[in-house]
Amino acid sequence: MEQQTTLRTAWGGVIPVELRLAAADAIELLASAVLPEPFQTFYMLVPRVSYLPFAISRIREQWLDPVLALAGGGGGGGGGAPIKDSDVWFEYGGQALRWHYPAGLLYDMLVGGRGGAGELPWALTVHVRRFPADRLIPAPGVQAMRDMFMAMVKEADFIRNGSTKRVMDLAKSDQMQLLDGVQTHSFEKYFAIHAIIAPPHDARAKPKSAQPKAIPVRFYMPAAAAADDAAAAAAAVKDAPDAGARQQQQQQQQQPVVDMARFHVSQLPVPLVRPGASSSSSSSSSSSSEQTTVADAFRLCYEIADGSAFVASCVCLCQGVSVPWETPVAWLAENLFYADCFLHLVVAAASG
Numbered sequence: 001m002e003q004q005t006t007l008r009t010a011w012g013g014v015i016p017v018e019l020r021l022a023a024a025d026a027i028e029l030l031a032s033a034v035l036p037e038p039f040q041t042f043y044m045l046v047p048r049v050s051y052l053p054f055a056i057s058r059i060r061e062q063w064l065d066p067v068l069a070l071a072g073g074g075g076g077g078g079g080g081a082p083i084k085d086s087d088v089w090f091e092y093g094g095q096a097l098r099w100h101y102p103a104g105l106l107y108d109m110l111v112g113g114r115g116g117a118g119e120l121p122w123a124l125t126v127h128v129r130r131f132p133a134d135r136l137i138p139a140p141g142v143q144a145m146r147d148m149f150m151a152m153v154k155e156a157d158f159i160r161n162g163s164t165k166r167v168m169d170l171a172k173s174d175q176m177q178l179l180d181g182v183q184t185h186s187f188e189k190y191f192a193i194h195a196i197i198a199p200p201h202d203a204r205a206k207p208k209s210a211q212p213k214a215i216p217v218r219f220y221m222p223a224a225a226a227a228d229d230a231a232a233a234a235a236a237v238k239d240a241p242d243a244g245a246r247q248q249q250q251q252q253q254q255q256p257v258v259d260m261a262r263f264h265v266s267q268l269p270v271p272l273v274r275p276g277a278s279s280s281s282s283s284s285s286s287s288s289s290e291q292t293t294v295a296d297a298f299r300l301c302y303e304i305a306d307g308s309a310f311v312a313s314c315v316c317l318c319q320g321v322s323v324p325w326e327t328p329v330a331w332l333a334e335n336l337f338y339a340d341c342f343l344h345l346v347v348a349a350a351s352g
Helices: 002-011 023-030 052-070 103-110 142-161 172-183 187-197 227-239 243-253 284-290 294-301 307-312 329-335
Strands: 014-021 042-047 089-092 122-127 215-222 263-270 314-318 343-349
Touching (some): 002 187, 014 023, 014 052, 014 103, 023 052, 042 052, 042 103, 052 142, 172 187, 215 294, 263 294, 294 307, 294 329, 294 343, 307 314
Parallel strands (some): 215 343
Antiparallel strands (some): 014 042, 215 263, 314 343
16 A cells, blocks of 8 residues: 555654764763773664654663763762763754654754755764753653653644544553554554544545544744854864764764754644635545645745745755645645654755
């Protein structure tokens, strides 16, 4: 079945990630800015539809805890305090990553939207001290992430159906299966429950109640990077403590800095049929021509004087794919949605 193939392909998308421990944290934990040779970097594959907090236990068990064990429980510098999941946070290009965003969305916002071939592996810095509570929601961890995820699923259910009844009516075991499916990246576990809360949309369905009221969509559009961002990146490279870290930051500096704090996030319920079009037609061909497109949804979100010209100068990324602006939103919602049942669309200037 074509849709099953598309769903499995989107679900199976992963990002190769290269992790390095922040120099300041390494000094505090090990009395050295450079980790022992086998442990300087840690590589892993992070599912696009998953979240960084779900990777923390593996990072600790396979990388950080063995380093601390070799150093005698934390070494000098008073760093003997154990590492807690809620203390771990990730940084890219000097920016703290929002742990409650899907990993694929973070990559598209900060790397994919810059044009070119992107950056693989994605070089991230891991911090285990000095959590930036002024920039991130405090206390990340598995349970906090599961709670945040379910809140997003309920919000998507309300947008689609006008209530959260489908999610709230799930048995406790079904809710746990949905969460486990995301955390363990299990296609079978997740989609067995997803089919209950967001059954496939049939445009030809006779009863209107069988169709979703709207599609949950979020657009992410960055403001232009300021010149002082480049200066800050150059200073960070100069101050990097070792050659590996300097090389990593130099690679990040080669592309324009995209500041997460300057992203404009706009959420709206997108109607299946574009505003002003007739929704009474039963023929599939006219129904298709009247479906709300990505460009239509964007114009609903942003009031831009010359919307058509602006759209032509930009690309729209969904799950790492550059989506044509004329794509029906309903099709995307059936095939390229994230695990939280939202369409997360990143808009960026077209390269070259």
